[in-house]
Amino acid sequence: MRLIRLGAEPTQIGVDVRAALSTWGTGDSVLGGVAMLGVTPPDCPRTLDAVIVLPRGVLVVVGVDLPDPAMRLEAPLAGQWRIDGWPLTRPDGATSPAAEALAATTAVARRIQDMRGEPLPVTTVVAVGPYVAHVVQPTGDLNRGVRVLHPKPTTLLAAARELATSDRPCSAEHAAKLLAVLAPTGIPPDTRQLRAEGFPDAAADLASASTMLLPKVPPAPRRPRWLPYAAAGVVAVLLVVGLVVTLTSGGESAATQSASSTPQPTTVVVDGRNFTPKGADRSEDCAKHAFGDVQVWLSGHMCMQLRRAQYETVVDGRKVGVAVSELNLPDAARAGELRQVASAAGSGGVTALVKDGRTWPGGPVSFDRSAIRTATKTNQVRIAQVVWAEGESDPADPALTALADQALRLPSTQ
Structure with missing residues (x-):
C-alpha cells in the first residue's frame, strides 16, 4: 500500500486511519493499492x-469524530445513531453522519464516470472514533457496500477485501489515470510503482479476459410424422413394466436407497495416516486466542487472520487429539x-478449539503438555x-x- 499525503486529515x-494503512507496508504482500490521504x-x-x-475497487473513507469512546455504536444509514444506547446529537442537528459519507462517495463515483475513468466499484467506509468496541449495522446497509468501523489494521483490511470485488482488475496504466482524475493537483505514481502495488500490466489485464468460442449447432433433422405415435406406445409399455418392478421390489430398493444415503466419514490422509476432522474456525483477532509470550507478541x-482446526487419529491403538493453527502475517x-x-x-501458543468448548466424544479435554511443532511458509x-x-x-x-x-501438513480449514 503506497500512501500519498495530499493534505491534513479533516x-x-x-x-488512526493513516496509522492503520501504514502498517500494511509498501507493495502488495498484504493488499497493495494506493491511498490518497x-x-x-x-x-x-x-x-x-x-x-x-485498489486493483478491484475504490474505497472512500470518511472520518466521524464521536464525542466520547463507546462500547457499542448503532449506526444505521437512515435513522438515529446511538452510542451505548444514547442518541447521538450534533450541533447541525443531523442524526446520522452517514449521509455526508454517502454524498462524498456519490461525488467520487460521478467524477470517475464523468472523466471516463476505470469503472471500478466505489464503496464507503465510515471511520469512527476515538474508540468503538462494537459497531452494529443493519444487513441491508452492509449489502449496499457501506462499512462503519473503528479503524484498525484488521478492520480496514477486512472491509477492503469485502468491498473491492471487481471481476476484472484495474491495470497500472488505468490506475494512474484514475488517481489523476481524483487528485488533479498531485503527481500519481508511475506504472512501475503501481505494478509493485498489485496493478497488472495492460497486456496482462487483457490476457486475463476469457474468450469462449460457441460451436456451430447443426439444424435438427426432420423427424417422421409417425414417430410421436410410436414413442407414445413405447412409453406406455415402459410404465407398465416399471409398475410391476416397483411392486415386487419396493422394499428392497427403499432399503438400498436408505443405506446409500448414509453420509460417510471424511478423513484427511498424511503419509498414509488417516486424520478425522473435528471442527474448525477462523478469527481476525489472533491475540484473543493466544496465550503467553505468543499473545504478547501478537x-x-x-x-491478519487466524485459522484453527482439530483432528483425531489413532496411534498404536490409542486415540490422539491434534490441533492445528495457521496465522497469516503481513510478510515473511x-x-x-x-x-x-x-x-x-x-x-x-495458540489455544485449541477444545478450550472454547469444542470437544468431541472420546477426544481430549485439553491440550496441556502437548507435543508442539512449528513451521513457516512465506x-x-x-x-x-x-x-x-x-x-x-x-x-x-x-x-x-x-x-x-x-x-503441520494438515489443512487449517474443513
Missing part, C-alpha cells in the same frame, strides 16, 4: 480522510519472528499440537512428536 480519527476530489463536498484505490504486531519477516517466539519452550506460521486423548501426555514423547511433524 478529522481526528483520520490519524487528506484529498479533496473535484466537486466533492468535503475533504476526505482517504481515498483508497498484541503488538499485525496479524514477521512470520519468522513469530515462529521464533512460538518455538521457544514455555513461550505459550507469511504464514503453522503450529501443531498433539496429545493423547486419554492418559498423561509427554511433550517429548517420540510418537507424539513424530505425529506433530505430520500434523
Whole structure:
C-alpha cells in the first residue's frame, strides 16, 4: 500500500486511519493499492480522510469524530445513531453522519464516470472514533457496500477485501489515470510503482479476459410424422413394466436407497495416516486466542487472520487429539519472528478449539503438555499440537512428536 499525503486529515480519527494503512507496508504482500490521504476530489463536498484505490475497487473513507469512546455504536444509514444506547446529537442537528459519507462517495463515483475513468466499484467506509468496541449495522446497509468501523489494521483490511470485488482488475496504466482524475493537483505514481502495488500490466489485464468460442449447432433433422405415435406406445409399455418392478421390489430398493444415503466419514490422509476432522474456525483477532509470550507478541504486531482446526487419529491403538493453527502475517519477516517466539519452550501458543468448548466424544479435554511443532511458509506460521486423548501426555514423547511433524501438513480449514 503506497500512501500519498495530499493534505491534513479533516478529522481526528483520520490519524488512526493513516496509522492503520501504514502498517500494511509498501507493495502488495498484504493488499497493495494506493491511498490518497487528506484529498479533496473535484466537486466533492468535503475533504476526505482517504481515498483508497485498489486493483478491484475504490474505497472512500470518511472520518466521524464521536464525542466520547463507546462500547457499542448503532449506526444505521437512515435513522438515529446511538452510542451505548444514547442518541447521538450534533450541533447541525443531523442524526446520522452517514449521509455526508454517502454524498462524498456519490461525488467520487460521478467524477470517475464523468472523466471516463476505470469503472471500478466505489464503496464507503465510515471511520469512527476515538474508540468503538462494537459497531452494529443493519444487513441491508452492509449489502449496499457501506462499512462503519473503528479503524484498525484488521478492520480496514477486512472491509477492503469485502468491498473491492471487481471481476476484472484495474491495470497500472488505468490506475494512474484514475488517481489523476481524483487528485488533479498531485503527481500519481508511475506504472512501475503501481505494478509493485498489485496493478497488472495492460497486456496482462487483457490476457486475463476469457474468450469462449460457441460451436456451430447443426439444424435438427426432420423427424417422421409417425414417430410421436410410436414413442407414445413405447412409453406406455415402459410404465407398465416399471409398475410391476416397483411392486415386487419396493422394499428392497427403499432399503438400498436408505443405506446409500448414509453420509460417510471424511478423513484427511498424511503419509498414509488417516486424520478425522473435528471442527474448525477462523478469527481476525489472533491475540484473543493466544496465550503467553505468543499473545504478547501478537498484541503488538499485525496479524491478519487466524485459522484453527482439530483432528483425531489413532496411534498404536490409542486415540490422539491434534490441533492445528495457521496465522497469516503481513510478510515473511514477521512470520519468522513469530515462529521464533512460538518455538521457544514455555513461550505459550495458540489455544485449541477444545478450550472454547469444542470437544468431541472420546477426544481430549485439553491440550496441556502437548507435543508442539512449528513451521513457516512465506507469511504464514503453522503450529501443531498433539496429545493423547486419554492418559498423561509427554511433550517429548517420540510418537507424539513424530505425529506433530505430520500434523503441520494438515489443512487449517474443513
